[in-house]
Amino acid sequence: MTDSDAEPSTVKIVDPMSADYDAAFAAFLAHTDQKERAHEKLVHIAARLARRRTLIDAGAGTGQTTALLARHFAHTIAIEPNEHLRRKLARTCPDATILGEDIATALPDRLADLVLSAHVFYYLPPASWLTALQRLASWTAAGGSVVVILQNPDTDCMRLLRHFTGRRFDLRALGRTFAGADHDWEMSVSTEPAVIDAPDLDTAVIIAQFLLNLVPLPDPPTVDDVATYLRDRFRVPGGYRFSCDQDFLELRSPGPS
Template sequence: MTETISALEWRRTEIIGELRRSGQVSWEEIGRACGMTRQGATRRWSRQVQASSFDTAAGAYHRGRPGYPLSSVEWLVPRRARRVLDLGAGTGQYTRLLVEAGLKVVAVEPSEQMRRRLCVALRKAEVREGRAERIPLEDGSVDAVVVAQTWHWVDPALAVPEVARVLVPGGTLSLVWNVRDLAEPWVADLDGILRRHSRSTIDTRPSIGEPFGRPEHMEIRWSHVMTRAELLDMVASRSYVITLPEADRALLLADVDRLLDSHPDLKGREEISLPYITRCTRVRLA
């Protein structure tokens, strides 16, 4: 019964997302149809709509999202680890590093389109459907859990005990985010364009709490070289861009196009070096 209710709620979220992306309905209309205010509907579904939006942009996500520095694996995954869970694996940006490090990797991802691309790109990884709140693994079956660019979408009250359940005693939960380095002027200008449509911020040092111990943190500065098309895909694959009405999304991408054509640090360049800060957190199961 619980699984049926969860599936129905997930489908309702998908329908609301489809309606929002098409521009057919406003949050006020959604709220009215569901017997609540506009603010209530926004609080109830906007985050879930964004979290479930990646199916429609899996291609752009795969092409535009950067990888991660190899040194992050060395810090996030204990040397003794053999079997590692990549939770919310997406199309495999972090999975690839784990596989190349010689680890036995289980990649869990809720989006069907993301999983399809992951299966094609990384045949050595074991790919399963699931999410942080309901992990399809046995108790004590992995040495480490890595969550790359995903923890801000999960419900910690459900995800923390689930992660603890699948970890071996003393296992490690590691969180990692790529954050654009706004110290670079053109990156700050790009951020300004994006923030016209979303002012939400990601907590890259979230509290984990029991049964995990004290968190440790590390930052890595690096640059990702990409083409103009890949940068546009990176922008198009942001959840708040995916869920914009089509007209607003087209305007945003046109603004990014103009930035690429006009900024002195970008104009005429075939390759663009985008600076990132990779923020890492690790905690051990007490």
């Protein structure tokens, strides 16, 4: 078979336990202000809480955000089912109580004034979203808040995901459904802008492949198709720029403020 006859390479399905995942995630973080913007917003949310006794971070990952917020709370519970990430979490947050279960099975031993789940709901079946949110709410102390973060569905990144997978994530709809079922909770959604600036197409493709792995890829697109999509839509002088604004769904528990 000649090179011209070779099958085109497809987007790689990345195991979250692998070094490839770590490298792709590192490339994403190195070229975006998303995490910095999220940290600013979360510190602001924490500062306005009446009490800061306990933080629960459900899906804490490597613990960077957990460690930042833990400074503002007397006690921290970090939930992370991925063993690979949990080892890093233990190093980043040595004083936190770490639970190795997921949202559906974890049993925190106390209620929290802030329950956070950042960029986790991508990985949950859509039919389980409301149940997962209700479970997070059940861990929340009176007067506390639940915060769920995902990318806004109209960002460039989520349009890319929808183009190649058909998947769409909408926290506003989830919040309305939750508030409709429990009228005592206050619900709001705010959007914080963020961007990815990749210096070249190769880097942009690595980041795009990482984003596409947010969902199962039974029929992954070709890398060439992804590169063409990026060139046609996101090329700017000096590289590639695409938006990754974040939606913050905040639910405030009834109770003393």
